Amino acid sequence: MKKTAFHPLRKLAIAGNPNRPLLGAKVYTPPLTAYLEEHGISPAAFQALTKKLNGQVVTPFDPPYASGRMDSDNAFNRYPLMIVYCTGSADVVEAVKFCNEQNLVVCMRAGGHSTEGYSVLDGRVLIDVSNIKGIFVDEAGMTSTVGAGVTWGEYNQELNAYGLHNPGGSCNSVGMAGYTMGGGYGYTSMRWGIACDSLIEVRMVTAAGEIVTANAKHNRELLWAHQGGTGGNFGIVVGMKYQLQKLKDVWPIQVNWPIDDAAKVLKTWQDKMTKTLQDLDLGLLGFLAIEEVPGKATGGESCTINRPYFCIRGIYSGASKEAAQAAMQPLLDIGTPSFPAGPLWQRQIPYAAANEHLLDNVEGIIPDTIKETKRCAYIERALSEQEFQKMVDYFKTSPNPYNIVSMEPYGGAINKVAPHETAFVHRNAYFDIFTDSFWMQDSEKAEAFRWLKDYYESPDMKGLWSNRYYQNYVNAEYKDWQQGYFGENYENLQKVKSHWDPDNRFRYPQSIEPAK
Numbered sequence: 001m002k003k004t005a006f007h008p009l010r011k012l013a014i015a016g017n018p019n020r021p022l023l024g025a026k027v028y029t030p031p032l033t034a035y036l037e038e039h040g041i042s043p044a045a046f047q048a049l050t051k052k053l054n055g056q057v058v059t060p061f062d063p064p065y066a067s068g069r070m071d072s073d074n075a076f077n078r079y080p081l082m083i084v085y086c087t088g089s090a091d092v093v094e095a096v097k098f099c100n101e102q103n104l105v106v107c108m109r110a111g112g113h114s115t116e117g118y119s120v121l122d123g124r125v126l127i128d129v130s131n132i133k134g135i136f137v138d139e140a141g142m143t144s145t146v147g148a149g150v151t152w153g154e155y156n157q158e159l160n161a162y163g164l165h166n167p168g169g170s171c172n173s174v175g176m177a178g179y180t181m182g183g184g185y186g187y188t189s190m191r192w193g194i195a196c197d198s199l200i201e202v203r204m205v206t207a208a209g210e211i212v213t214a215n216a217k218h219n220r221e222l223l224w225a226h227q228g229g230t231g232g233n234f235g236i237v238v239g240m241k242y243q244l245q246k247l248k249d250v251w252p253i254q255v256n257w258p259i260d261d262a263a264k265v266l267k268t269w270q271d272k273m274t275k276t277l278q279d280l281d282l283g284l285l286g287f288l289a290i291e292e293v294p295g296k297a298t299g300g301e302s303c304t305i306n307r308p309y310f311c312i313r314g315i316y317s318g319a320s321k322e323a324a325q326a327a328m329q330p331l332l333d334i335g336t337p338s339f340p341a342g343p344l345w346q347r348q349i350p351y352a353a354a355n356e357h358l359l360d361n362v363e364g365i366i367p368d369t370i371k372e373t374k375r376c377a378y379i380e381r382a383l384s385e386q387e388f389q390k391m392v393d394y395f396k397t398s399p400n401p402y403n404i405v406s407m408e409p410y411g412g413a414i415n416k417v418a419p420h421e422t423a424f425v426h427r428n429a430y431f432d433i434f435t436d437s438f439w440m441q442d443s444e445k446a447e448a449f450r451w452l453k454d455y456y457e458s459p460d461m462k463g464l465w466s467n468r469y470y471q472n473y474v475n476a477e478y479k480d481w482q483q484g485y486f487g488e489n490y491e492n493l494q495k496v497k498s499h500w501d502p503d504n505r506f507r508y509p510q511s512i513e514p515a516k
């Protein structure tokens, strides 16, 4: 047992970790030519592809396939036909043309953190852009140009050296490409908006194998679609350009409350510090989680017990620790808060280090081979304390100590943007509430899914949520996902899809359908 991936309060593993075991291995019979022919692929065309690429093709006959076919969540166990690791646009163009000529369907991967594993699909050619790196900062112009394979950990570290920033995810191994295309929430989103609000240009390879650029002047609708329209739909993104903000040192914040205080804190947080938040330097996330604490067994002997608790983590990016304290005071006045790592806002540290610290400094352990499913819903009307209590009480029924409910507050810069201005429609929420449900053994999987589904859909809980879902936390079970993810923007997304991918070559279970 050791600290591991897949938990919002814990540091995550990198997708495609070479040490990852091969799960439920399929047996392929060599030679490669027979395998290619069996799948209708010309061996000569395959050979030609491998010669043209700067990158590499990995087939099931190559040892790196075993780890390469895995996404970040062990729950997905899929077998692409082959993986094409691209190092730049030219490789992506060659891979797309090869697939078109051989009539093969593609899937595409950047950071590999899709919560439904949509970046690796059975029987497809997986075009992987994780080796397209490079971060170029234009300090004078306050912009950055970033390869589609860059992760948030890499980007934060680089920007930190310049004292510059983009709102980004708390998990370092999440890919910037997938994250930004689905919106992108982070500690500084109340201050500077959802990450896609800072996206000013994308470069992608089309379904026809051409390189196009979209910005405010050229292909404006295509840029709009990448600002929340989700990945895997319009083309294969190879690079992004962002508007930057100035940010260097921040005060990290970490406060715990006993579970009995949670509903009161949540109610005050909603009423005073979401839509009406005045001090936008404050960026917080909330969690209902379970910690291991010393206790006594029924026979009186010492043991550890699992205790649910509520915590808030975040950063303050304003001028002084007094201001940080004042911004947090409405919450600190409630119940009996405690400070497991000390009153962190006494100490200012670089943003990247604060983010790292808030992920690392947690109680408990989580097994390395754990599997996960995730759901979310928006709160779009003000809830009463009793309604927040329902959220808390249901959480206490968690069948294991790993499950966690997370709260992303909305308001500030996020809600200032009109719903149709970008493809990211969710501009009127108080919170996005997302829940991670885990299981170890296959026999526990059905219970993990049932517990999670009931959190959002049981008669007692259903009334808490709006009918909207955050599209970066995709879940295959959402019935009306088109409206849930995109609302009134779905129709326009379909028009963009029809223009750039009329034959629907880029498709998966929840991809945008071309307009009829």
Ligand SMILES: Cc1cc2nc3c(=O)[nH]c(=O)nc-3n(C[C@H](O)[C@H](O)[C@H](O)COP(=O)(O)OP(=O)(O)OC[C@H]3O[C@@H](n4cnc5c(N)ncnc54)[C@H](O)[C@@H]3O)c2cc1C
Binding pocket: 006, 007, 008, 012, 071, 072, 107, 108, 109, 110, 111, 112, 113, 114, 115, 117, 118, 119, 129, 148, 168, 169, 170, 171, 173, 174, 175, 176, 177, 178, 179, 180, 181, 182, 183, 184, 185, 186, 230, 231, 232, 233, 235, 236, 237, 238, 472, 473
């Ligand atoms: C542990 C964890 C922590 C997370 N933390 C946050 C968070 O703090 N805030 C937040 O907003 N979200 C968060 N997310 C959600 C995350 O932003 C989304 O899952 C996002 O889509 C992941 O992007 P990726 O590039 O890592 O994933 P991938 O699985 O590689 O891609 C996601 C989707 O985009 C497509 N895609 C990938 N590359 C390209 C490309 N080059 N061009 C076009 N389409 C492409 C894929 O096919 C897939 O459909 C988290 C997810 C996990 C698993």
